[in-house]
Amino acid sequence: MFEGLSDKLSGIFDKLTRRGALSEADVAEALREVRRALLEADVALDVVRTFTDSVQAKAVGANVVKSVSPGQMVVKIVNDVLVETLGSTAQPIDLDAAPPVAIMLVGLQGAGKTTTAAKIAKRLKERHGKRVLMASLDVKRPAAQEQLAILGRQVEVDTLSIVPGQDPVKIAKRAEETARREGYDVVLLDTAGRTHIDEPLMEEMAQIKAVSKPHEILLVVDALTGQDAVNLAKNFDDRVGLTGIVLTRVDGDGRGGAALSMRAVTGKPIKLIATGEKMDALDEFSPQRIANRILGMGDIVALVEKAAAAVDQEQAQRAAERMAKGKFDLQDLADQLAMMEKVGGFGGIMGLLPGVAKMKEQIASANIDDKMFKRQRAIILSMTPKERRNPDILKASRKRRIAAGSGAKVEEINKLLKQHRQMADMMKAMGGGKGGGMMAKAAQMMGMGGMQAPSPEQLAQLQKKMGGALPPGAGPSIPAAPPASAFSAKPTLPGLGGGGGFLSGLNPFGKKK
Amino acid sequence: MSEAEEKKGLFARLFGRGGTPAAEAGADRPKKRSWWERLTGGLSRSSQAIVQGISDLFSKRKLDALTLEELEDVLIRADLGVAAAQRIAGKVGAARYEKTIGPDEVRAILAEEVESVLEPVARPFEIDETKKPFIVLVVGVNGSGKTTTIAKLAAKWTGEGKKVMLAAGDTFRAAAVEQLRIWGERLNSPVCYAPEGADAAGLAFDAIKSARERGSDILLMDTAGRLQNRTELMAELAKIVRVMKKAEPDAPHAVLLVLDATVGQNAIAQVDAFERTAGVTGLVMTKLDGTARGGILVAIAEKYGLPIHFIGVGEGSDDLEPFTARDFARAIAGLDSDAEADEQNA
Numbered sequence: 001m002f003e004g005l006s007d008k009l010s011g012i013f014d015k016l017t018r019r020g021a022l023s024e025a026d027v028a029e030a031l032r033e034v035r036r037a038l039l040e041a042d043v044a045l046d047v048v049r050t051f052t053d054s055v056q057a058k059a060v061g062a063n064v065v066k067s068v069s070p071g072q073m074v075v076k077i078v079n080d081v082l083v084e085t086l087g088s089t090a091q092p093i094d095l096d097a098a099p100p101v102a103i104m105l106v107g108l109q110g111a112g113k114t115t116t117a118a119k120i121a122k123r124l125k126e127r128h129g130k131r132v133l134m135a136s137l138d139v140k141r142p143a144a145q146e147q148l149a150i151l152g153r154q155v156e157v158d159t160l161s162i163v164p165g166q167d168p169v170k171i172a173k174r175a176e177e178t179a180r181r182e183g184y185d186v187v188l189l190d191t192a193g194r195t196h197i198d199e200p201l202m203e204e205m206a207q208i209k210a211v212s213k214p215h216e217i218l219l220v221v222d223a224l225t226g227q228d229a230v231n232l233a234k235n236f237d238d239r240v241g242l243t244g245i246v247l248t249r250v251d252g253d254g255r256g257g258a259a260l261s262m263r264a265v266t267g268k269p270i271k272l273i274a275t276g277e278k279m280d281a282l283d284e285f286s287p288q289r290i291a292n293r294i295l296g297m298g299d300i301v302a303l304v305e306k307a308a309a310a311v312d313q314e315q316a317q318r319a320a321e322r323m324a325k326g327k328f329d330l331q332d333l334a335d336q337l338a339m340m341e342k343v344g345g346f347g348g349i350m351g352l353l354p355g356v357a358k359m360k361e362q363i364a365s366a367n368i369d370d371k372m373f374k375r376q377r378a379i380i381l382s383m384t385p386k387e388r389r390n391p392d393i394l395k396a397s398r399k400r401r402i403a404a405g406s407g408a409k410v411e412e413i414n415k416l417l418k419q420h421r422q423m424a425d426m427m428k429a430m431g432g433g434k435g436g437g438m439m440a441k442a443a444q445m446m447g448m449g450g451m452q453a454p455s456p457e458q459l460a461q462l463q464k465k466m467g468g469a470l471p472p473g474a475g476p477s478i479p480a481a482p483p484a485s486a487f488s489a490k491p492t493l494p495g496l497g498g499g500g501g502f503l504s505g506l507n508p509f510g511k512k513k
Numbered sequence: 514m515s516e517a518e519e520k521k522g523l524f525a526r527l528f529g530r531g532g533t534p535a536a537e538a539g540a541d542r543p544k545k546r547s548w549w550e551r552l553t554g555g556l557s558r559s560s561q562a563i564v565q566g567i568s569d570l571f572s573k574r575k576l577d578a579l580t581l582e583e584l585e586d587v588l589i590r591a592d593l594g595v596a597a598a599q600r601i602a603g604k605v606g607a608a609r610y611e612k613t614i615g616p617d618e619v620r621a622i623l624a625e626e627v628e629s630v631l632e633p634v635a636r637p638f639e640i641d642e643t644k645k646p647f648i649v650l651v652v653g654v655n656g657s658g659k660t661t662t663i664a665k666l667a668a669k670w671t672g673e674g675k676k677v678m679l680a681a682g683d684t685f686r687a688a689a690v691e692q693l694r695i696w697g698e699r700l701n702s703p704v705c706y707a708p709e710g711a712d713a714a715g716l717a718f719d720a721i722k723s724a725r726e727r728g729s730d731i732l733l734m735d736t737a738g739r740l741q742n743r744t745e746l747m748a749e750l751a752k753i754v755r756v757m758k759k760a761e762p763d764a765p766h767a768v769l770l771v772l773d774a775t776v777g778q779n780a781i782a783q784v785d786a787f788e789r790t791a792g793v794t795g796l797v798m799t800k801l802d803g804t805a806r807g808g809i810l811v812a813i814a815e816k817y818g819l820p821i822h823f824i825g826v827g828e829g830s831d832d833l834e835p836f837t838a839r840d841f842a843r844a845i846a847g848l849d850s851d852a853e854a855d856e857q858n859a
Contacts, residue, residue: 036595039589039595040594040595040778041778042592042777042778042779045586045589045590108775108800109656109658109800109828110655110656110657110658110773110800111656112655112656115686140828141661141692142691142692142695142696143688143689143691143692143694143695144688144692146687146688146691147686147687147688147689147691147692148687149688150687150688150709151687154687195800195802197802198802222656222773222775222776224654224773224776224777224779225775225776225777226592226775226776226777226778226779226780226809227589227590227591227592227777228592228775228777229775229777232775249654249655249656249740251740251742251743252654252740252741252742252779253740253741253742253779253782254777254779254782257777257778258777277655277685
């Protein structure tokens with residue numbers, strides 16, 4: 001999601017920031033390109049107009065042309081307007097009402113209401129400790145009620161028993177009564193998909209609302225929706241009065257136009273985004289974060305969070321300490337590869353890093369994929385602990401044994417060893433230096449002091465900093481992100497200034513093709 | 514845009530005890546709306562938006578750069594995409610600059626342009642009768658309407674006297690198999706299925722064998738919805754195609770990509786990825802019964818030239834129609850439905 005748009009925008013802003021002075025014509029030209037980029041990303045036309053007008057007005061007011069770094073200033077203004085458009089603060093689901101709190105999900109056919117219902121239920125149960133009852137009011141699509149029941153079993157949330165032939169309004173009533181009688185905190189109503197011009201169904205929706213008096217009415221919208229998103233949201237809002245929006249399929253490669261338009265058009269907050277097919281792939285919507293991502297700064301905060309959750313802190317600290325001393329053996333490499341997998345594979349990390357949009361082609365041509373990392377790990381795991389700690393003892397016969405054990409060829413083992421040697425050298429150069437190693441410097445920059453894995457407070461602090469005004473292109477901050485061992489192999493990302501050591505260092509198999 | 518009565522009919526069909534839907538569908542609609550009526554009905558909102566926009570633009574002033582830009586905006590709003598919108602706006606501008614031009618003329622040019630793009634891709638779906646069973650693989654992103662489209666196609670072909678077999682290849686989504694089985698019961702078509710979570714490729718293999726044994730004319734293979742940027746899921750789709758070829762070397766005989774009309778410019782990325790992975794042979798566009806939409810087909814036709822076989826303009830099992838460029842283009846431009854549009858604009 002958003003990559004396409006961020007590619008375009010970063011291209012436009014690159015041109016701007018590279019120049020020392022900007023004329024008003026330059027800014028106008030850039031804004032025309034921004035307009036087109038937004039339209040191609042399916043942002044609603046009216047929203048685009050307001051957006052560019054607002055940027056223009058602010059750019060003039062801020063005296064961009066005369067400012068020290070005009071390009072940066074424009075980027076900052078665009079960022080601010082973007083955040084404004086997306087809604088300035090995150091708004092989670094509101095459960096502040098007398099139980100059972102009813103939440104109603106509405107939307108077009110195929111938007112993802114049923115799956116979203118189960119995801120929300122799971123979230124409320126696990127994170128908020130609520131007793132949730134789900135009820136499917138979809139008597140239109142064959143097996144829709146069964147689908148919710150099955151999902152309910154999967155996430156261990158109760159669903160209302162299915163009474164064949166009962167109409168949606170009656171089911172809503174029965175759900176409310178059951179929830180009250182049996183002491184549920186939340187009752188989630190999944191409704192049938194409907195087009196907003198289908199009068200009988202819109203009327204039915206209004207009746208369901210009247211019966212169940214939902215505290216939250218969430219419109220579930222496919223993030224890939226085009227210009228029609230606006231009509232859709234308006235019509236649903238007019239009929240039932242939405243309280244919020246859930247965007248689904250945010251893991252698609254759409255350009256996020258719906259995300260940008262929705263808030264602006266309806267004035268309703270986007271409360272949640274669904275980011276995958278798994279039942280826990282549901283996130284709170286953070287305008288600041290999404291704005292960062294759209295502007296091509298990468299979602300550093302998300303990366304930090306994700307890594308923090310996946311990485312064993314102690315292990316990370318051990319690895320970080322070793323690296324600070326310039327030590328890096330095969331076991332460390334294996335640990336890193338394992339962590340990489342946990343964080344979502346190479347692709348997962350790269351998608352979140354700033355500036356990566358620009359190096360996508362480079363990555364593709366380098367032929368890096370997660371399978372390769374798995375194979376490398378397999379090779380290392382076929383070694384004895386002694387061999388891992390001390391690769392120098394690996395002679396021909398040991399290599400043959402390892403090759404047989406891991407199903408690899410001896411050449412592959414040689415390549416891995418060579419790559420490891422390069423990385424170890426790099427580590428030495430970075431960590432071994434007298435206090436002024438790159439790693440240490442980077443860490444200091446982030447105010448983290450030494451090279452320890454950060455405490456939760458530090459993490460929070462870091463997130464705040466990164467979510468805030470981190471200038472684009474602040475490359476060295478990435479390796480300082482806490483799970484030092486997961487990322488430290490790439491202190492400088494190509495395209496972010498610096499030596500570009502990462503790809504050449506970590507890509508033994510693809511390189512020589 | 515079905516009437517209330519029809520809704521009830523559909524409703525009854527859905528929750529009745531099955532029966533023969535073809536006959537029931539006939540009974541529900543004593544006076545069947547013509548294809549044209551339904552298309553214009555489905556598209557009327559979108560064409561109204563365009564008609565209104567164009568009328569506003571051209572009844573007032575001369576054709577200048579600003580006007581052309583606004584025309585472009587009107588088309589963008591209909592999801593034609595920036596490139597197609599610019600091109601069509603350019604056509605309108607060519608040789609007419611600084612001249613006064615009436616809304617009707619603009620509409621005609623718009624229809625012409627859209628039609629010229631769509632004409633080459635409006636090709637009917639052809640079933641090669643020498644292939645038995647004729648194997649159709651249906652693919653698309655989540656929620657685009659694959660299973661419903663399969664049900665509509667099965668109803669259509671069963672009605673034409675063909676023996677249709679369905680394969681419930683969406684083994685991922687909860688109750689997707691159940692959904693297709695219910696359709697199969699209603700249509701009296703055998704459904705080949707495997708438990709949830711089973712390997713869809715294996716199911717495809719079995720379904721082809723089973724269809725051959727039963728002497729089915731057509732095998733319609735459903736698949737799980739997948740976002741086109743999820744490489745692992747696309748690899749799974751590639752595997753399904755590969756395994757199908759083991760059972761029948763030239764299978765699948767047709768690969769239909771189901772596109773949701775509400776999707777914007779991302780539809781292009783979808784066509785691109787599914788074409789590469791599964792060798793899409795034709796498109797079906799669903800959900801054309803809402804507001805302002807359909808324009809993306811123009812952009813897709815320009816870029817890929819893939820045949821557009823059907824469009825879905827409603828939820829009834831017969832709300833799937835062959836795609837005709839002229840009708841679609843004229844409906845989008847608001848021609849031939851002037852009376853209706855004027856009435857509603859008034």
